[in-house]
Amino acid sequence: AQSVTQPDIHITVSEGASLELRCNYSYGATPYLFWYVQSPGQGLQLLLKYFSGDTLVQGIKGFEAEFKRSQSSFNLRKPSVHWSDAAEYFCAVVTLGYKLSFGAGTTVTVRA
Amino acid sequence: DADVTQTPRNRITKTGKRIMLECSQTKGHDRMYWYRQDPGLGLRLIYYSFDVKDINKGEISDGYSVSRQAQAKFSLSLESAIPNQTALYFCATSDLGQAQETQYFGPGTRLLVL
Numbered sequence: 001a002q003s004v005t006q007p008d009i010h011i012t013v014s015e016g017a018s019l020e021l022r023c024n025y026s027y028g029a030t031p032y033l034f035w036y037v038q039s040p041g042q043g044l045q046l047l048l049k050y051f052s053g054d055t056l057v058q059g060i061k062g063f064e065a066e067f068k069r070s071q072s073s074f075n076l077r078k079p080s081v082h083w084s085d086a087a088e089y090f091c092a093v094v095t096l097g098y099k100l101s102f103g104a105g106t107t108v109t110v111r112a
Numbered sequence: 113d114a115d116v117t118q119t120p121r122n123r124i125t126k127t128g129k130r131i132m133l134e135c136s137q138t139k140g141h142d143r144m145y146w147y148r149q150d151p152g153l154g155l156r157l158i159y160y161s162f163d164v165k166d167i168n169k170g171e172i173s174d175g176y177s178v179s180r181q182a183q184a185k186f187s188l189s190l191e192s193a194i195p196n197q198t199a200l201y202f203c204a205t206s207d208l209g210q211a212q213e214t215q216y217f218g219p220g221t222r223l224l225v226l
Contacts, residue, residue, distance in 0.1 A: 004154075009152070034214070036217075042219060042220075043116075043202060043217040043218050043219040043220050044155075044202065044204075044217040045217075046214055046215075046216075049214060090154060090155065092155075099145075099157055099160060099170070100145075100155075100157070100215055102154035102155040102156075103154050104152055104153055104154045105152075105154050
């Protein structure tokens with residue numbers, strides 16, 4: 001069975017500082033991986049996705065993620081955080097039957 | 113995403129009541145999903161439908177039922193609501209039949225069962 005782990009429940013970062021959110025997955029074959037963001041009171045918005053090819057994936061809002069097969073990881077990064085990046089972030093992987101399996105989420109707080 | 117709408121956005125109900133949450137999409141997608149979100153648990157799949165005649169249970173379908181009235185409409189019902197069904201519910205859609213398909217989410221329905 002596939003699963004997704006987001007080790008950090010909550011991260012606080014200063015505006016302008018860099019951000020890295022961790023995601024680990026368990027799956028035997030090549031995974032299809034996603035990062036979604038949920039702003040307060042909003043639905044989920046796709047930030048980026050990885051299917052194959054280049055292991056460094058660029059997304060919207062200045063985010064990027066790197067797929068590392070050896071570490072079973074798909075960490076999300078942003079070089080300089082803006083106050084509007086305060087949100088909850090979800091990593092997800094496609095399971096059998098093309099269903100998404102989500103991690104528990106990481107809440108990001110941005111301080112001035 | 114305005115292409116996926118959910119009604120109502122907020123609902124308070126009492127234990128034992130039957131309620132329906134509705135989802136509509138204008139994206140023309142065949143696949144639709146219902147999830148619930150609980151703090152610390154992420155999103156969990158309740159039901160999914162790959163076309164109008166195809167309904168499948170997700171990981172937490174007990175206490176819920178669904179109806180796919182048309183390609184664009186997918187409703188979730190709680191036949192007899194209970195307090196532990198208090199959660200944020202999301203509808204999502206996706207296209208094609210490929211494992212890398214992207215799901216698009218509605219704004220969510222916040223349900224409180226008293």
